[in-house]
Every structure is written in structure tokens, then in C-alpha cells.
Amino acid sequence: MRADLIYGSTGTRYLEPVGWVFAIMTFIFLVCAMGLGIFLVVESVPVLRSEGLGFWLGENWWVGESFGALPMICGSLIVTGLAIILVLPVALSGALFTSEYLPPSFRRKVKGVMELLAGVPGIIYGLLGVSFLTVGVKDALNLLDGNTLFTAGLLLAIMVLPTVLTLSEDALHSVSSEFREVAESLGLTKLQTALRVVLPQALPGIVGAVLLGIGRAMGETIAVMLVIGSLDRVPGFNIFVSGQTIPSKLGREAAEALGSGLHWNALMGLGLTLFIMVAILTFSGTFFIKRSSQ
Amino acid sequence: MNEITTEKIVLAFIGGVTFLIAALLFFILSTLFLKGVPVLHAGFLFEESGDFGRAGGIFYQSMGTLILMGVAVLLSLPVALGSVLFQTEYLETGKFKTFLTQLTYILNATPTILFGLVGYLLFGVYLDTGVSWVTGSLILAVMILPTLQVSIREAVEALPEKYREAGMALGLSRPTQIYRIILPQSFYGMVTGVLLGLARAAGETAAIMFTATTFSGIRLPQSFSDPVPTLQTHILVLAQEAANPESIAQAWGAGLVLLGLVFLLTLMAWIFRTRVVMESEL
Numbered sequence: 001m002r003a004d005l006i007y008g009s010t011g012t013r014y015l016e017p018v019g020w021v022f023a024i025m026t027f028i029f030l031v032c033a034m035g036l037g038i039f040l041v042v043e044s045v046p047v048l049r050s051e052g053l054g055f056w057l058g059e060n061w062w063v064g065e066s067f068g069a070l071p072m073i074c075g076s077l078i079v080t081g082l083a084i085i086l087v088l089p090v091a092l093s094g095a096l097f098t099s100e101y102l103p104p105s106f107r108r109k110v111k112g113v114m115e116l117l118a119g120v121p122g123i124i125y126g127l128l129g130v131s132f133l134t135v136g137v138k139d140a141l142n143l144l145d146g147n148t149l150f151t152a153g154l155l156l157a158i159m160v161l162p163t164v165l166t167l168s169e170d171a172l173h174s175v176s177s178e179f180r181e182v183a184e185s186l187g188l189t190k191l192q193t194a195l196r197v198v199l200p201q202a203l204p205g206i207v208g209a210v211l212l213g214i215g216r217a218m219g220e221t222i223a224v225m226l227v228i229g230s231l232d233r234v235p236g237f238n239i240f241v242s243g244q245t246i247p248s249k250l251g252r253e254a255a256e257a258l259g260s261g262l263h264w265n266a267l268m269g270l271g272l273t274l275f276i277m278v279a280i281l282t283f284s285g286t287f288f289i290k291r292s293s294q
Numbered sequence: 295m296n297e298i299t300t301e302k303i304v305l306a307f308i309g310g311v312t313f314l315i316a317a318l319l320f321f322i323l324s325t326l327f328l329k330g331v332p333v334l335h336a337g338f339l340f341e342e343s344g345d346f347g348r349a350g351g352i353f354y355q356s357m358g359t360l361i362l363m364g365v366a367v368l369l370s371l372p373v374a375l376g377s378v379l380f381q382t383e384y385l386e387t388g389k390f391k392t393f394l395t396q397l398t399y400i401l402n403a404t405p406t407i408l409f410g411l412v413g414y415l416l417f418g419v420y421l422d423t424g425v426s427w428v429t430g431s432l433i434l435a436v437m438i439l440p441t442l443q444v445s446i447r448e449a450v451e452a453l454p455e456k457y458r459e460a461g462m463a464l465g466l467s468r469p470t471q472i473y474r475i476i477l478p479q480s481f482y483g484m485v486t487g488v489l490l491g492l493a494r495a496a497g498e499t500a501a502i503m504f505t506a507t508t509f510s511g512i513r514l515p516q517s518f519s520d521p522v523p524t525l526q527t528h529i530l531v532l533a534q535e536a537a538n539p540e541s542i543a544q545a546w547g548a549g550l551v552l553l554g555l556v557f558l559l560t561l562m563a564w565i566f567r568t569r570v571v572m573e574s575e576l
Contacts, residue, residue, distance in 0.1 A: 029377040
């Protein structure tokens with residue numbers, strides 16, 4: 001009876017003072033998280049009203065005249081697409097080798113190093129990119145300028161490699177060992193087991209890992225900003241020219257547009273676009289990872 | 295026979311790629327080390343930077359980074375702790391709880407520059423804190439909220455059910471139970487969350503570069519409306535002067551210090567995380 005009073009049976013709605021404190025903290029969290037989305041939408045309304053659909057389709061970003069986000073959207077898609085193509089075979093090979101061939105003690109060490117490296121700040125990659133990658137790309141491909149979409153994609157691929165590798169490895173490793181035993185008892189070799197039994201089982205998890213990694217790549221600002229050349233134009237099919245991604249544009253112009261005017265609204269519109277693109281990737285990523293863990 | 299050959303070739307390939315990955319990452323770390331160490335002289339950490347960052351040390355920049363990340367965690371911890379305890383101890387499983395969990399994931403995946411943009415508007419303009427360390431700390435606090443929440447939640451949920459049952463059997467009220475059982479038992483989880491949050495805040499550049507920082511002119515903030523110099527933005531400015539060898543050298547030094555800080559915090563977090571696992575296996 002006493003316990004019922006304190007804990008509240010399912011019918012009662014009594015909350016202790018401490019409970020109210022926790023509820024307020026939850027409310028603050030809710031306001032911060034929802035506020036982010038709401039502000040992005042509300043603040044982009046003026047530019048969407050003045051530009052209409054042209055905001056996403058326009059090619060010219062001239063402050064004071066017109067705001068067209070197409071160069072940045074294309075740039076973001078190209079750079080992240082490039083990063084996927086470059087990172088996928090490498091990370092997958094690494095994950096397969098780590099999960100299926102390395103002894104457990106060694107595997108844990110690899111995982112540890114990967115998780116540590118996943119936390120390396122973007123600015124460090126930016127510094128490495130500025131010092132080595134831009135010069136390397138310029139010399140290797142005989143270009144006039146090493147700050148290209150390709151350089152940015154390559155740098156992003158290196159950056160998300162630890163994340164994608166360790167998450168795909170998780171997916172491979174979580175495949176029940178029964179499958180491996182059955183496959184081997186049927187006479188399949190270790191590689192056949194890995195490629196034809198374990199890999200298909202782990203596929204949703206791997207897709208999820210890649211999507212999450214790509215979400216991170218798409219939102220990276222600093223590293224990309226330093227090596228992409230920051231030139232607003234629709235790049236076409238040539239990836240060896242300077243370009244611009246949404247985050248790099250935001251990073252370059254936020255300081256001068258701070259807080260007021262249509263320029264600021266246009267940047268918020270870009271932010272909203274980026275948010276939607278990343279949200280789609282993240283949602284499908286978690287969807288796949290959940291499916292794989294079932 | 296043929297299959298065995300193929301198997302060997304493929305194995306050699308993926309083994310080789312794995313080795314290349316290791317070599318690449320080793321290259322990254324060793325480069326940073328080799329480039330950074332020559333710059334580190336005895337007073338590097340405790341000297342003021344001079345000549346637009348080309349000479350001297352990084353004392354005030356380090357202080358700025360520490361101020362921003364420290365204040366951010368102080369602001370974030372109560373909100374994270376409160377919201378997690380509310381979700382685990384008070385809310386019944388349902389749509390609202392799922393929604394809150396989803397929100398944590400969305401916040402975690404949001405590109406950090408968006409925190410800078412919206413945070414500046416929300417705090418800098420509407421709360422009128424301007425470009426200052428207060429704005430930066432508030433922005434970072436929101437940014438690391440999911441990191442702290444996830445760690446604390448893991449620790450709380452890892453508590454064996456029998457602890458709660460024992461508390462109930464003793465007739466403890468819910469606040470007493472939280473204060474006496476859940477908080478002490480999930481202490482290590484909280485420390486893990488705090489350390490990972492600090493690491494994340496220390497490595498962040500995009501969210502603070504136009505909302506909280508300055509390159510020169512200010513040492514330590516004298517009021518709430520002063521910006522601070524930070525390690526991250528110091529490196530950013532120096533890295534953009536790629537043609538100037540002195541600037542780049544200083545950037546490597548600062549980069550090494552920053553990376554050392556982030557790695558140290560992450561490693562400490564792991565040590566505490568293993569304690570969490572050990573406790574839950576008792």
C-alpha cells in the first residue's frame with residue numbers, strides 16, 4: 001500500500017519535486033533539439049519566398065542579387081559520392097580481413113585504433129590535406145590547382161575510413177558463428193564462407209555503416225573547406241576542378257552574413273537543405289542497422 | 295587446386311589492403327608527430343603567440359579551448375543526466391520515449407556547422423551574447439548533449455534489475471533510489487560521457503569559428519561578451535597561410551597538442567568504460 005503511494009500505480013500521476021527537475025531538463029533537451037529544426041525552417045522562409053524553387057535550381061549565388069544553391073548541392077553530392085566510391089572497397093576489405101581472419105586479440109587492437117582514429121578532429125585532417133594532399137594531387141595529375149572536388153572527396157574518404165571500417169566489421173562479426181560452422185561442415189572454404197555466407201547476412205549492417213559514414217562526410221566543414229577551392233559553379237562531369245559544398249559555403253560566408261539580411265536567410269536555407277540530406281542518410285542508415293541486428 | 299589459388303589471391307588482396315590502411319593511418323599519426331615535435335619547445339604550452347601566430351607558443355589558445363569545452367560540459371551534464379533519468383526512471387515505454395531517443399540520434403548526426411548557425415541566432419542574437427565564449431560554450435553544450443546522453447543511458451540501463459528490486463523491497467522512494475542506487479552505480483558511465491563530450495568539444499571547429507573565437511587581440515576573456523582564441527581556430531587560420539613555412543610549422547605544433555588532448559580524453563574514457571562493463575558483470 002505504502003509502496004503504491006510512492007511509486008504511483010499505473011493510474012496515479014504523482015511526480016516528486018526531483019521528478020519535476022528531471023522533467024524540466026528533458027524539456028530543455030526537447031527545446032534545443034526541436035529548436036534547431038524549427039529555426040532552420042523559419043529562417044529559410046524569406047529566401048524561399050523570394051527565390052522559390054529557384055533557390056535549389058539556380059546556378060548563381062550573387063549576394064544582393066540572386067541566391068542559387070545548385071553549385072553547392074552538386075558539389076556536396078559529388079564529393080560525398082566520390083568519398084563512398086573510394087572508401088567502400090578499402091573499408092570492406094579491411095573489415096572482412098579483420099573480422100574473419102585476424103585472431104581475436106589482434107582484432108580488438110585494430111578496433112581500438114579505429115575507434116580512436118574516428119575521433120581525430122576535422123581540422124587535423126584539414127591541415128594534412130593542405131600540406132600533402134593538395135600538393136600531391138596537383139603534381140600527380142599535373143593540374144594548375146590542387147584544390148579540387150577530387151581532393152576533397154579523397155580527404156573525406158580517408159576521414160570516414162575508420163568509422164565505416166569499424167561499423168562494417170561490427171556487422172560482419174555479429175553474424176552468428178553457427179552459419180560459419182554449417183558452411184564449413186558443408187565443405188566451403190573459409191573465403192567462400194566469408195563471401196557467400198557471412199557477407200550477405202551482414203549486408204544490411206554494412207549498408208547502414210556506409211550510410212552513417214557518408215552522413216558524417218556530407219556534414220564535414222573544416223577539412224573540406226581547406227582543400228576544395230571554394231568556387232561556386234556547377235561542376236559538370238569534371239571532378240578535377242575547384243568547387244564548393246554546402247558546409248564549406250556556410251563556413252566561408254557565415255562570418256560575414258552574421259545574423260541579419262537575406263544573405264543570412266539564404267545561408268539558413270542552405271543549412272536546411274544539408275540537414276534534410278543528412279537526415280535522410282542517417283534515417284536509412286539506422287533503419288538498415290536495426291534490421292541487421294534483429 | 296584452382297579454387298585454392300583464387301582463395302590465396304583474394305586473401306592476399308584483402309590482407310594487403312588492410313596493411314595499406316594501417317600504413318596510411320600510421321603515416322598520418324607519424325607525420326603529425328614528426329612535424330609537431332620540432333616546434334614543441336619548453337615554453338610552447340606556456341608562451342603567448344606572437345607575430346600573428348608565426349612565433350611563440352599557444353598558451354592563450356589552449357586556455358580558450360579548455361574554457362569552451364569545460365563550460366560546455368558543465369552546462370550539458372545536468373541536462374543530459376536529468377533527461378536520461380527522466381526517460382529511464384519516470385517515463386513508461388511509449389511513443390514519447392521513442393521520440394526522445396530518435397531526437398538524440400538526429401542531434402548526434404546533425405552536421406556541426408548547423409549548430410554554429412542556429413546557435414548563433416538563438417544565443418548570439420536572441421539572448422544577445424554576441425560573438426563570445428558564452429555563445430560558443432552554449433553551442434558546444436547542445437552539440438555534445440547526445441554524446442553524454444548515450445553514455446549515461448548505457449550505464450543506467452546496464453544496471454542489473456536486482457539492484458532496483460532490492461531498492462524497492464527496502465521501500466526506498468524513487469528519489470532515494472536514484473540518489474542512493476542509480477547515481478553511484480552509474481558513476482563511471484557519467485565520467486565516460488563527460489570525457490567523450492570533452493573530447494568532442496575539443497575537436498570541434500566549425501561550430502565555434504564564427505560564433506565564439508578571435509585570432510588575436512584578446513588573451514583571456516574579461517567579460518561575458520569577449521571572444522576567445524582557441525587551438526582549433528588558431529590551426530585553421532595558420533593552415534590557410536600554406537605558403538608561409540613558419541605558420542605551417544606552428545600549426546603542426548598546435549595540431550599535435552590538440553590531438554594529444556583529444557586522444558588522452560578518449561583513452562581515459564575507455565578506461566572508465568571498462569569499469570562500467572566490469573561492474574555490470576558482477
